[in-house]
Amino acid sequence: MNRIISFFKGKGFYLALALCILAAAASSFWAIRSVMQRFGPNADSSLEQEGTQEWDLPDVQVEQKVNDVPVPSAKPSQPPSSASGSGEASAPDGGSGEAAAAPAPSFVQPVDGQITQVYSGDELVYNETLQDWRTHNGVDIACAENAQVKSAVAGTVCNIYDDGMWGRIVEVEAGELTWRYAGLAADSVQVSVGDGVSAGQALGNVGEVMAETANGPHLHLEVLKGGNRVDPEHYFG
Known part of the structure; x- marks a missing residue:
C-alpha cells in the first residue's frame, strides 16, 4: 500500500496530465462527430465543393481614360501630284510668246x-414732253448729239422700223432677250435685218426721241424677255 502511495506521489502528476489530455481528445472527437451528424452525409462533399469553387470574373472591359490613349504621330502630308491633262493649258512649244487673245x-x-x-416698271412717272403720267419702259442714257450707238451684246438684228413717238428703232435678238434701241437717226443706221453683230459694233447714231424731246439728246434703250419689257440694268455688265 505504501508502494502504491509512493508511486502516485512520484508519478501521479504525469498520470493526471495524461488523463486530462485523453479527456480533451475524447471531448473533441465527440464534438466533431456531433457536427458531422448535424450536416448529414453530404457535408464532406459540400465542404469540398465550397473549397474548390472558382470565381467567375465579370466580362466587363475596363474603360481607359482619354488622357491615357496614345496619340498617333501625324504623318506629313504629301503634296498633290501633278496629273497630266489638267484644266490648265500649257504654252505651245515654239510659240511667239504673245498672250492669248482675251474673250470679247x-x-x-x-x-x-x-x-x-430709269426703268419704272408699273410705277407712273411724269413725262415733261407729253405733259402726262405714264410708265417708263426702258432707260434713258444722256449723251452728246449725234453720238454713236453700239450694240450692247452680241446677237442678230431681227427688226428695223420707224415709230412716230420713238424715232428709228433697231432691235437685236440675243438668246431669250431682245434689245431695242430707240431714237436713232434714220439715215445713220449701219446694219440690216438678219445681220449678226458683236458686242460694241456700231448700229447708227443718236437722233431724236419725239416722246422725250424735253430730255435732250439721249438713247432710249429697252429690253424685252418673252415679249415683256424688263429692267435693262439687270443685264448691264
Whole structure:
C-alpha cells in the first residue's frame, strides 16, 4: 500500500496530465462527430465543393481614360501630284510668246453717257414732253448729239422700223432677250435685218426721241424677255 502511495506521489502528476489530455481528445472527437451528424452525409462533399469553387470574373472591359490613349504621330502630308491633262493649258512649244487673245466682253455700254431716267416698271412717272403720267419702259442714257450707238451684246438684228413717238428703232435678238434701241437717226443706221453683230459694233447714231424731246439728246434703250419689257440694268455688265 505504501508502494502504491509512493508511486502516485512520484508519478501521479504525469498520470493526471495524461488523463486530462485523453479527456480533451475524447471531448473533441465527440464534438466533431456531433457536427458531422448535424450536416448529414453530404457535408464532406459540400465542404469540398465550397473549397474548390472558382470565381467567375465579370466580362466587363475596363474603360481607359482619354488622357491615357496614345496619340498617333501625324504623318506629313504629301503634296498633290501633278496629273497630266489638267484644266490648265500649257504654252505651245515654239510659240511667239504673245498672250492669248482675251474673250470679247459680254456687255458694252451702248452710248457714252449717264443714265438720267430709269426703268419704272408699273410705277407712273411724269413725262415733261407729253405733259402726262405714264410708265417708263426702258432707260434713258444722256449723251452728246449725234453720238454713236453700239450694240450692247452680241446677237442678230431681227427688226428695223420707224415709230412716230420713238424715232428709228433697231432691235437685236440675243438668246431669250431682245434689245431695242430707240431714237436713232434714220439715215445713220449701219446694219440690216438678219445681220449678226458683236458686242460694241456700231448700229447708227443718236437722233431724236419725239416722246422725250424735253430730255435732250439721249438713247432710249429697252429690253424685252418673252415679249415683256424688263429692267435693262439687270443685264448691264
